Amino acid sequence: MQEKVVLVYDVGTQSARALLISQRGEILDMSQVKYEEPYVSPRPDWAEQDADFYYKCICRVSTEIKERSLELFQKIGAVSVTTIRDTVVCVDKEGKPLRPAILWLDKRMASGEPKLSQIVRLTLRAVGAEQAVKVQYQKSHCNWIRQNEPEIWEKTDKYLLLSGYLIFKLCGRMADSAASLVGHIPFDSRERGWQKQGALTYPVFPVEREKLCEVVEPGETLGKITARAARETGLPEGLSLIATGSDKACEILGMGATTREKAAIGFGTTAMVTFTVDRYVEPERFIPAYASIIRGRFTPEIEIFRGYWLISWFKKEFAEKEVNEAARLGVSAEELLNQRLSEIPAGCEGLLFQPYFTPNVTMPSARGAVIGFSDRHTRIHIYRAIIEGINFALMDGMRLMEKRAGHNFERICLGGGGSRSAEICQITADMFGLPAVRVQTHEVCGLGCAIATFVGLGVYADYEEAVAHMVREQDVFYPDMKQHRIYERLYTEVFRNIYGKLSGLYEKLRQIYE
Secondary structure (H helix, E strand, C coil), rough: CCCCEEEEEEEEECCCEEEEEEECCCCEEEEEEEECCCCCCCCCCCCCCHHHHHHHHHHHHHHHHHCCCCCHCCCEEEECCCCCCCCCECHHHCCCCCCCCCCCCCCCCCCCCCCCCHHHHHHHHHCHHHHHHHHHHHHHHHHHHHHCCCCCCCCCCCEEEEEHHHHHHHHCCCEEEEECCCCCHHHHHHHHEECCCCCCCCCCCCCCCCCCEEECCCCCCEECCHHHHHHHCCCCCCCCCCCCCHHHHHHHHHCCCCCCCCCEEECCCCCCEECEECCCCCCCCEEECEECCCCCCCCCEEEEEECCCCHHHHHHHHHHHHHHHHHHHHCCCHHHHHHHHHHCCCHHHCCCCCHHHHHHHCCCCCEEEECCCCCEEEEEHHHHHHHHHHHHHHHHHHHHHHHCCCCCCCCCEECHHHHHEEEHHHHHHHHCCCCCEEEEECHHHHHHHHHHHHHHHCCCCCCCHHEEEEECCEECCCHHHHHHHHHHHHHHHHHHHHHHHHHHHHHHHHHHHH
16 A cells, blocks of 8 residues: 655744644655744734735745655645744735734734623632733734724734644635634633633633634645645645644654643643643643543643744853854754753752743743853853753642642653754653653654544554554653752752742843833
């Protein structure tokens, strides 16, 4: 039987990829374009991008693969797309964007608060969630647009996420996968559909029902590649476009983390810790568990915004030497920096980094912080402290989810760009005190997207069978428990207390600079 091949578009914050993946989970070819300008900021803290910029990028990587691997390209059985989340596009009746897309890392805020009933308001106040709900309302792009660009909101026929917009560009249908609808939108992940206007929390994201797209299940056929999309991407006209999930939903599948004893850790622009469970468990109070690609399951998740983006920040601000040397040697600057991690002992001789460069709902005033500097510390100490700080924050999230879910994790699965480094994988195993598993590729998002596509094509009967055939453990990093004990003391006695000690000062800074 001829082996099946699918084409996956993986659209991230900093780059876009096209990957040809076989039914055995092998990446047969890949093309990537790194964005010279991931977003523009017309005002401080804004992050916008022309929505068609992303479409042009997938057209570019698609045609590059076709030119290089025409024989493989002709074997494509279906195509799918996965993208970053909470990035919104307002389109008119013809599907034309009415304004630039607003990215997930945009920090503009709407004013006011949701129009909740007195009973709902009193309930939220009683459980200490009133402020968190207000922050969610103010962080919602739909509320900002309605308040500040009412003429745009009036003309908006559909309020799409980036995934939905690219689906429309490829097949002409205004629809999106239930596993992609993650953002400040009125989506009920427990029911896998849009909230009814009478829902208790609908006023937090009050998008009119007629402005919302169709919801389909992962594995369903969204439509066929249109003649225009075929010309622009090089894909065959009429090829099936299969629904999958968001980047994080696909990462979980690609790491093989489909059972509750495995925690999935993604070392991407946003670092995250999550797991798959067959009951609805909120990772934090009033923070939803997301709909898994696997129907009937959920993926509670805690994110560290601008997680491994911090490595790019460090390179730009502190690593000119390594950047220049890497260019001379034809390797990446990260590779040279990671080789030096072993020079610094666990805990960086008392230097701790708090990685909350972008605050979240439960810590709305948080900022980044470094404590413990002394005259022995170098910039390589700072580099390792960043990696350890991201992991400390992920440990915080994982332990909270263990408490809420009522079980302990037995191993962690690693994916994303940071997992390419064996040094970072070993540090992670030591810090968590658990075996850390790396699969056959760090392109776990693309792999997970392909898994969902092959299930949709009927090549595999279900996701368990697909994961068994397509995901292979390549490396297992076992923890050094002596190192773990050092990290455990730093975590419990110092890191966990940093935010509480500094939160008042963070709030003062917010008041001064807002």
